[in-house]
Structure formats: C-alpha cells, structure tokens
Amino acid sequence: MKEIMENLKDRLKEKGYKLTPQRRATLDTIIENQGKHLSTEEIYDMVKKKCPEIGLATVYRTLQLLDELEIILKINLDDGCSRYELNTHEDNHQHHHLICVKCGEIIEVEVDLLETLEEEIEKNYDFKINDHKVKFFGYCSKCQ
Ligand SMILES: [Zn+2]
Ligand SMILES: [Zn+2]
Ligand SMILES: [Zn+2]
Numbered sequence: 001m002k003e004i005m006e007n008l009k010d011r012l013k014e015k016g017y018k019l020t021p022q023r024r025a026t027l028d029t030i031i032e033n034q035g036k037h038l039s040t041e042e043i044y045d046m047v048k049k050k051c052p053e054i055g056l057a058t059v060y061r062t063l064q065l066l067d068e069l070e071i072i073l074k075i076n077l078d079d080g081c082s083r084y085e086l087n088t089h090e091d092n093h094q095h096h097h098l099i100c101v102k103c104g105e106i107i108e109v110e111v112d113l114l115e116t117l118e119e120e121i122e123k124n125y126d127f128k129i130n131d132h133k134v135k136f137f138g139y140c141s142k143c144q
Helices: 002-014 021-032 040-050 056-068 115-125
Strands: 072-076 082-086 096-100 106-109 135-138
Touching: 002 021, 021 040, 021 056, 021 082, 040 056, 040 082, 056 072, 056 082
Parallel strands: 096 135
Antiparallel strands: 072 082, 096 106
16 A cells, blocks of 8 residues: 555656645545445545545545545446546456445446457457446346
8 A cells, every 4th residue: 555655756856846745635535445335535534534624625636536546446336426546457447346236335346258249349440449348237146
C-alpha cells in the first residue's frame, strides 16, 4: 500500500501538484476500503473523520484528479452514483462486477473469458476492439 502512495506522489509531482493532507486522506480511505466500491458521498463521510475541515467539493475534485492520474478508476454500476476503486491492473483492464439486484452486493470477478468473444466480433464485424465493460446483474448467494 506504501507503493500506491509513492506512485501517487510521483504522478502528482509530474503534474505540478502536491500531496496535500486532503489528497492523502482521500486515497487512504479508498485503500482501506479496497473491494468496497464506495460512492463519492460514502468516501466523503469517511474522509471527514480524518480531515474534519474537508468539504464535499474538495473530495469530489480529488477523486476526479486521482481518476485522471489513473490511481483510481470510476465505475458506473447503474445505481445512480459514481463509485471508485483502486486501479490495480497494470494493463488498465479492470475486473468485471456481479451486481445483486436485491441487496446491492457487488462481487468482483477475476476471470475474463471475453477474448474469444472479442475475436469472434472482430472477425464478423470487421471492428477493432480496444476494451469492453461488462456488468452482470442477478441474485447473490444470500438472496437466491
Ligand atoms: Zn444479494
Ligand atoms: Zn471492483
Ligand atoms: Zn474483461
């Protein structure tokens, strides 16, 4: 986790930004909640505990900056809010998500069997694919 902070420091420096306590607290919160896919408001509520003087607008801007620097990724799970998670994939292809339509549980899927599908599409439609985004909706083990 130290690596992520060092990486952020370097990337901020490259762009002429500083690692302010607010930026550090925001990233810390995301690191501490890895795998949870927090929304902007949820992150704000947690960051406020570390930095009581921080405002929602600052958290919002910090998240946008971290997203731009590719330290975190914005994910849209069709639940009406932007959620964020750490960008843990070097090749920039993030894992896919299973979303329980009953309790809202979000499960990460590490297997990616879509290369074959991509090949098939590229061949049949003469279309060069760079990336794909997939969400699976259904019922988690507790809700079935
Ligand atoms: Zn569920
Ligand atoms: Zn995820
Ligand atoms: Zn994939």
